[in-house]
Amino acid sequence: MSDTAHKTDGFQPRIVAFFCNWCTYTAADLAGTARMTYAPNVRVVRVMCSGRLDPQFIMEAFRNGADGVLIGGCHPGDCHYQAGNYKALRRYILLKRVMKEMGIEEGRFRLEWIAASEGDKVQRVINEMTETIRKLGPLHLEPVNIPATAHVQVGTDKAAVAARGGVS
């Protein structure tokens, strides 16, 4: 058990995790069955496949005040649906660039391949990420000007960007 799992004072980041049903969600269940204590900061949203993740979901999580977003999918080659995790990876790489533009630090957005048997990895990743974000502090988003030429659907909603700034 790490200190992260026990820490109850100070800033408690809120992290939204999107876990695929077949690998990472199952791994999180396994961590539970094995009573692997970890930081209480992550809330898991289950999807059938990491390929289901619309970039809007990640944006929505940040917009609603998440200090971090974690995506968990099957290891390359292991996807229950053949290649959904590769699609997730591509979107993740693209989104990371958008995040950077928006001033969201790298440590707040993470993709991890976690197999159904890797309960210990769920524990480790969540503890690490919580610790990283604790150091970064609450997410404060400044309204940013997105160039008109940027073909990114998400983030162009000015009201939404403003709303992000007010959340801690």
Next chain:
Amino acid sequence: MSVPENRTNGTPKIGVYICHCGINIANKVNIKETVDFAAKLPYVTVAKEYKFMCSDPGQELIQQDIRAGLIDRVVVASCSPLMHEATFRNATGEGGANPFMFQMANIREHVSWVTFDKDAATVKAKALIAAAVHRVSLHRPLEQTRVPVHPDVLVVGGGIAGIHASLTLANAGKKVYLVEREPTIGGHMAKFDKTFPTLDCSACILTPKMSAVRAHPNITLWTYSEVVGVEGFVGNFKVKVRRKPRYVDEDLCVGCLECIEACIFKKGKFPDEFNQGLSQRKPIYIPFPQATPLVAVIDPETCAHFKTGKCKKPCADACQPGAVKFDQTEEIKEVAVGSVILATGFKAFDAARVGRYGYGKYPNIYTSLEIERLVNAAGPTGGELKMADGRKPKSVGIVHCVGSRDNNTNAYCSRVCCMYSLKLAHLIKERTEAEVYNFYIDMRTPGKGYEEFYERLLKENVHFIRGRVAEINDWAMIDEEKGHLIIRVEDTLIGRVRRVPVDMVVLSVGLEAQPDADAVRRLFNISCSHEGWFLERHPKLAPVSTFTEGIFLAGACQGPKDIPDCVAQAGAAAAEALALIDKGSVELEPNTAFVNEEVCAGCHTCLNVCPYGAISYIKEINKARVNGALCKGCGTCVAACPSGALQQNLFTDEQIMNEIKGVMNHV
């Protein structure tokens, strides 16, 4: 507090039921506080707690509230949906609502069991309940589609587990395809001399079952074959099997051995796999006398014809039925099956990986599997246990836990080694009257008659030395040690380091997952534990099922186990397959994608991302359309659709968006 939008169902009435799970949840999560919190969430009309929601009275709570018209959708905050989603959907349906007007909040595996601080656990539980409430408010009634289950079964692996599963199914009147990659079925059990603790002859109890497989009208036996492709889903798999050419026609060969006699190699020259390389075979061979099918096979790697093209092929001339066919090519068979049983077994640990035990360096150090062949009457020495120089060993050391219970190799216990070491100790003593020393860490003999067998060995004057062996070498320090192998060990019972000189050493190697287990698991879309064993759906309650419906596990591919356990598990896997077949149909999770044609712009993006070709483009109307029978419900197309025209049942954009809002906004 934001109120979830609801455009489809009028005003929802949500019942939230929070489970104590005895003390599993209640010990960490403040249930009362959580119930009060849930009661105040939007659209919640009922918030209750109960000790065990999954019990009949727990489910009855839900059903009563639906029947009384208090609620029309349900949230249960308890364990993982992978555990009890089906239970509560069913309860919701029994109460009179659509079973899919239900959402689960996992506050056990994801909260109470993993959180140290009680307040933090309560906060997290509340967030997950709020998420479920938000989500379920947008749930829509769904219908499950039923698809028929193909009654045929594929069994992969022809060891004792695969054999037993095949026979059980075939005896129940089901058609079975048994695929084995070696030229014969029988697996490891065919190599053993005796079985513990009864000491019955392994071949005597196995070979009748092998013959039964061969003779059974319901079993199609494909040896020397491998599964190369699997498509489809529960009840409807399409499997491709590659039948490697054995260059001998199975239908014509009568197993007379004339071809082997006639081979230009007058003696065996190549390591005989069946005898662990302790004897030599010819390029054309039958693995052992009871091989099933009793059909010769030509190894193209060693056959002179294939190597040089200059052989006169006397084997073909000697074969009266004309079964030897050098022009045979590989064949791909395609079969439809409804379920699959994987019984691909294990691989014995490679003793050379523990260098300090001297395997491969000193001639009289053998692995347990080699000793099985050496003490076997049908083995390379006719059952005589001799040393390299032909003498009978006067003393034999049996080293336990080689490749087991060792952080440098495998941390797990291989379960069978203590018992087979005892068996080998008995057999060696019987055949050679040698002094036998067992070097063990702990004796693990749980099983019917196992401890009694250990007691018997103690009375047979076999020596037991408690301690992990440090090293085996031939560095004699005193005259008595000269010409012997010296086993260095700390005897932890007397607290001294000892040097035990012996003539022969048996390394009791552990069990490992097959080296290609990872490729096999990918083929069948199942999971592995990190050691490479196939992962069962639930270690206790679904030990032969996998996370992929319709695929079952039997035998040591799921973890080390002995013959009785393999057979029991094979029977269980067969029973699961039978239950599926006799049910006749399966209900599919209604999480397929669908197209809102009003929004679809016909851009083709979804067509390219679907791994199943389930989406087609309808030219006349310039729209995409999803074939629900092919869609597996991954939702990749939904995420890719730029216009939001594609949606996934049970996982619509707005349902997930609402879940995100719920998980963030209420605590």
